[in-house]
Amino acid sequence: MYSTPTPATRLRAATLAVALVAALSGGVVSAAAIHGAIFTSDVAGNVNVNQYESKADVYLNGGPKSNCAAAGVDDGTYVYQITNPSGTVLLSSDDISHREFTVVAGVITSATDHVTVAGDCGGVRVQMAPFDDTPNNGGVYKAWITRKSDYIANGNTFRPSDTKTDNFHVKQPAVEPELADLTVxxxxxxxxxxxxxxxxxxxxxxxxxxxxxxxxxxxxxxxxxxxxxxxxxxxxxxxxxxxxxxxxxxxxxxxxxxxxxxxxxxxxxxxxxxxxxxxxxxxxxxxxxxCTCKSGGKAKSWWVTTSGQTKVNDGGSMNPEFNVLNALNLKTAAGADFTLNTALPQADNWTNLTTWLNSTSTTNMAYSLSRNLAILRLNIEAGYMVNTNFYAPAGATIAQLQTDANDALGIDGLTPVGDPNRAVQTQLNTWLVNLNNAATVIRSKPCPYSFAPALPPPN
CATH class of the missing domain: 2.60.40 (Immunoglobulin-like)
Structure with a gap:
């Protein structure tokens, strides 16, 4: 017996026909929208957290805490992703195959490879990390879910019409200062x-x-x-x-x-x-x-006076000083060795010494260098010069200059004009003259210093 179709029967038939035609023609039927809502929460299920302390604190939650009557998403298998707010930058850092979860009776019941914790209404919460830092200056992220089948059907993409989303914030880590050290x-x-x-x-x-x-x-x-x-x-x-x-x-x-x-x-x-x-x-x-000081040397003009004689005789005898001079390679104008005979009366030796010193001849440069070396040695012996002080023009200590001059005289005791050793002796002679006339030297030990206040205040 045939009966007339009702309007509802005709609508169902038309829907089936459209679906059949679409299937036969190779077309894709639009996926059904996802009902309900998703939420992000912390591990305790607190939803709508304005700002999470870290990315590890963000969990996917099927619904508000303790509100089992709230509409959950449709049952099925889903995948999810984390992006920047506009969805243009994928931030999830593990493969999509690790980002699956299952919904049964409106709540999430399990997840693939991600940490889950017991939730409300018999479900679980799914930790959404790992994901990269958002490029958004405000620290905003977007969580997306879509059915796994739709994801595959849509060419492995999250099509906005087939998804549910939720934005959340993660507290951006404080920018650690980039530090360095300075050593002075x-x-x-x-x-x-x-x-x-x-x-x-x-x-x-x-x-x-x-x-x-x-x-x-x-x-x-x-x-x-x-x-x-x-x-x-x-x-x-x-x-x-x-x-x-x-x-x-x-x-x-x-x-x-x-x-x-x-x-x-x-x-x-x-x-x-x-x-x-x-x-x-x-x-x-x-x-x-x-720091510098004066060499302390006294010139020849002082040593040949009674003041010089008194200093040479300060120990009650001049012979120790005469012997000190005899140890040097001192020369006469003719280039012979100059020595003082300590067997003679000291007054005679003093006269011989001052006569030898008072000459100004430079015909034999070795003679001139000898005279100034003798004065330098007397200055050191008297304590007027510190032989460890440094004479910068010569690049040597006073002691070294004394040695250099004595060695030069030992090599050549007659150096007239044209002698190959004259230039060296002339330079040494100039340096000794300067030192014997209180030239500036660098002290072998630092001068006192203090800073009170240490430095002027900043401008």
Whole structure:
């Protein structure tokens, strides 16, 4: 018996026919929309957390905590992804095959390879990490879910019409300052050559000031035993830095300024500027200084007077000084050895010495050098000169110059004009004359210094 179809029966038939035609023609039927909602929560199920402390704190949740009546998503197998808010950058860092979960009776019941914790209403919560940092300046992320079947049907993509999404924030880690260290050394440059030689001592208690253009300003003293001070944990964002060494006044002079072992462009400089610190590295600044004094020598014109004679005789006898001079390679105008006969009366020897010293002849340069060497030796013997002090023009100590002059006389005692050894003896003679006339020398030991206040206040 045939009966007339009802409107509902005709609608169902038409829907089936359309589906059949679509299937036969190779078309794709639009996926059904996902009902319900997803949420992100913390591990305890608190949803709509405005900002998570870390990415590991973000969990996928099927519904509000303790509200089992809330509409969950449709049952099935799903995949998920994490992106930036616009969805243009995929942030999930593991393969999609690890990002599956199953929904039964409106709640998530299991997940593939991701940590789950017991949730509400018989479900679980799924940890969504790992995923990369969002490029969004506000730390905003978007969570997407879609049916696995739709993901495959759509060419392994999340089509917006087939997804549910939820935005969330993760607290962006504080930007750690990129730090570096600055080490400042100080040494006594005894020979004034601008190089920290192995026998030169560090200086302790010397004020060093480090500054940046961004407000950093600190003054510290170099310390024993290495003559250094460390400025640690400086922010490289404050580059460039500069270092100023305290000025001790008096006769102190700066000889060098080096950065990482290399003299600065205009060494010696104070301050040293333009220091670009490198993250994790130590920049080394070195300052060298010396202090000066007068040699203390008394000239020939003083030694040949009664004052000089009194000093030579200060021990009650002049013979010890005569013997000191006899130990040198002293020469006469003719190039013969000059010696004092201590068997003679001391007054006679004194007359012989002053007569020999009073000549001004330079015909034989060895004779002139001998006279000035004898005066130098008397100055040292009397304690007027410190033979360890350094004479910069000669690049030698006073003691070394005495040795060099004596050796030169031992090599050649007659050096008239044209003699190949005359030039060397002439130069030595000039240096000894200067020293005997109180030339400036570098002290073998540092002069006193203090810094109170250590450095002037910043401008």
């Amino acid at each position: 050394y100080k040494f006594y440059d005894f020979n004034g050559n601008g190089v920290w030689d192995s026998d030169e001592q560090p200086l302790f208690g010397w004020a060093m000031r480090a500054q940046s253009g961004n407000g950093f300003d600190a003054t510290q003293l170099t310390e024993s035993p290495d003559g250094l001070t460390n400025f640690l944990g400086l922010d490289t964002a404050d580059n460039p830095y500069m270092v100023t060494e305290g000025t001790a006044g008096g006769t102190w002079s700066q000889t060098t300024s080096m950065v990482n072992g290399v003299p600065t462009a205009s060494s010696p400089e104070n301050p040293v500027t333009g220091l670009t610190l490198v993250v994790g590295d130590t920049t080394e600044v070195i300052f060298g200084n010396y």
